[in-house]
Amino acid sequence: MRDMSERIKEMAAHTYGTWGSQKGWKAPLLVTDAEGVYFFDSSGKRYIDFSSQLMCSNLGHKNKVVMEAIVKQAEKLPYVAPSFVTEILIEAVEALRTVFPEKLSKFFFSTSGTAANEAAMKMLRQYKFPSYKVISRYRSYHGATAVSQAWTGDPRRWYAELARTVVDGVVFAPDNYCYRCPFAMTYPDCDVQCARYLDYMIKEEGNVAAIVVEPIVGTNGRIIPPPEYYPILRQICDENDVLLVCDEVMSGFYRTGKAFAIEHWDVLPDILTTAKGASAAYTPVAITASTQQVADFFEEEVFCHGHTFAYHALAASAIPTAISEHVKLFDSGRPQKASEYLKQQLYDLADKHICVGDVRGVGHFWALEIVKNRKTKEPFDTKADKFSGKALMTGKIAGNAMQNGLYVSAWYDTLVIAPPLIMTESEIDEAIQILDKSLEIADQEAVDTGLPASRSCEYNPRSGDK
Numbered sequence: 439m440r441d442m443s444e445r446i447k448e449m450a451a452h453t454y455g456t457w458g459s460q461k462g463w464k465a466p467l468l469v470t471d472a473e474g475v476y477f478f479d480s481s482g483k484r485y486i487d488f489s490s491q492l493m494c495s496n497l498g499h500k501n502k503v504v505m506e507a508i509v510k511q512a513e514k515l516p517y518v519a520p521s522f523v524t525e526i527l528i529e530a531v532e533a534l535r536t537v538f539p540e541k542l543s544k545f546f547f548s549t550s551g552t553a554a555n556e557a558a559m560k561m562l563r564q565y566k567f568p569s570y571k572v573i574s575r576y577r578s579y580h581g582a583t584a585v586s587q588a589w590t591g592d593p594r595r596w597y598a599e600l601a602r603t604v605v606d607g608v609v610f611a612p613d614n615y616c617y618r619c620p621f622a623m624t625y626p627d628c629d630v631q632c633a634r635y636l637d638y639m640i641k642e643e644g645n646v647a648a649i650v651v652e653p654i655v656g657t658n659g660r661i662i663p664p665p666e667y668y669p670i671l672r673q674i675c676d677e678n679d680v681l682l683v684c685d686e687v688m689s690g691f692y693r694t695g696k697a698f699a700i701e702h703w704d705v706l707p708d709i710l711t712t713a714k715g716a717s718a719a720y721t722p723v724a725i726t727a728s729t730q731q732v733a734d735f736f737e738e739e740v741f742c743h744g745h746t747f748a749y750h751a752l753a754a755s756a757i758p759t760a761i762s763e764h765v766k767l768f769d770s771g772r773p774q775k776a777s778e779y780l781k782q783q784l785y786d787l788a789d790k791h792i793c794v795g796d797v798r799g800v801g802h803f804w805a806l807e808i809v810k811n812r813k814t815k816e817p818f819d820t821k822a823d824k825f826s827g828k829a830l831m832t833g834k835i836a837g838n839a840m841q842n843g844l845y846v847s848a849w850y851d852t853l854v855i856a857p858p859l860i861m862t863e864s865e866i867d868e869a870i871q872i873l874d875k876s877l878e879i880a881d882q883e884a885v886d887t888g889l890p891a892s893r894s895c896e897y898n899p900r901s902g903d904k
């Protein structure tokens with residue numbers, strides 16, 4: 439039997455690592471087990487998971503109820519073609535209807551957030567034909583294939599554009615990024631120009647079919663718009679006969695404290711996509727949901743879309759229990775208490791470390807934005823640095839944390855604090871203690887301006903602060 443480290447290297451040599459040059463995919467960490475908020479490597483070392491893997495393991499690892507449901511379905515009937523219906527699919531749709539807003543009542547099932555957005559594009563472009571343009575925002579990520587990458591604002595699109603692997607007809611709007619307002623204005627005096635400008639864009643662009651937003655931006659910064667933002671956007675969409683599409687692949691399924699993030703604003707989109715939390719990452723499943731109005735259009739029109747694995751029984755099998763486990767958890771009041779505790783710990787941590795420019799978030803969805811200088815907000819790295827091979831500061835912090843037993847995801851200038859919703863207060867303490875040490879790496883290169891960290895989410899009463 440060959441040595442395991444050799445087999446890992448050989449496996450890596452025969453697979454493509456994601457989102458990077460392959461020289462960085464030589465000896466990935468072998469994870470052998472996980473339980474609750476922890477996972478373990480092959481040496482038995484324990485890591486506390488502060489990002490729910492890719493912000494998807496909402497119920498933590500190895501939830502027995504969800505695992506049993508999957509096993510039961512695997513034994514009963516793992517797969518039939520999407521032209522048939524399975525009992526588990528009926529159960530999954532019934533369960534989804536208990537969490538989705540009533541008006542989003544028609545679903546398409548696929549197996550990734552990317553695929554959910556591809557389906558949304560087909561729906562909206564057919565429905566709005568001949569209008570075809572989609573307005574997205576720079577600070578966004580929507581997936582890895584032609585449509586979803588074209589909607590994406592972050593540098594992953596730049597690469598895809600160079601490789602000509604994106605679709606056309608996508609334009610980008612300024613972000614609702616109060617910490618670095620693209621209009622150099624301050625809320626509330628700004629009168630929410632970032633939302634109002636969309637009306638100008640739609641009228642000047644012409645042929646706009648939809649606006650697509652992550653209601654609370656995920657990987658690109660946990661950016662929370664002010665209370666007026668989505669009501670204004672909804673009104674602009676209605677006045678201009680444009681669809682509003684919410685990508686809740688990451689923010690959905692209680693990540694922000696509500697089933698869907700857009701519900702914090704009491705606004706409804708025409709199409710909503712979601713994935714990750716829908717199965718709490720136990721199976722690869724994603725959902726594209728539309729209003730009945732969009733659905734009615736396809737009564738006569740061909741819905742020209744599908745996959746071999748659409749409505750996959752095994753993928754759907756995690757949905758009913760994932761939903762009931764989420765609901766049970768929130769009925770207990772524990773995650774609501776823990777998220778308030780998490781917020782306070784992050785505020786304290788941010789005050790202590792001069793490298794934290796802004797701390798923002800809601801529920802279990804937080805960002806620490808790392809800067810060199812709180813006054814000038816100068817970042818350590820640029821977006822372009824992300825794929826240049828340069829070791830980014832957030833990567834150094836996350837790397838050090840990992841050595842000390844804390845897994846925290848990083849994306850160029852922010853650390854993604856998105857623990858499983860089951861994390862207890864003492865587990866939060868454990869994670870914060872490790873992060874506290876790792877942030878010193880950036881402090882050493884930051885300028886002490888005497889200013890406190892900004893809390894750009896605080897204008898929003900939904901962050902629980904006012």
Ligand SMILES: Cc1ncc(COP(=O)(O)O)c(C=O)c1O
Nearest residue numbers: 550551552579580581656687688
């Ligand atoms: C907001 C958002 N949309 C879409 C996607 C793509 O989902 P997937 O990686 O499942 O294809 C992601 C992934 O992180 C995401 O965060």
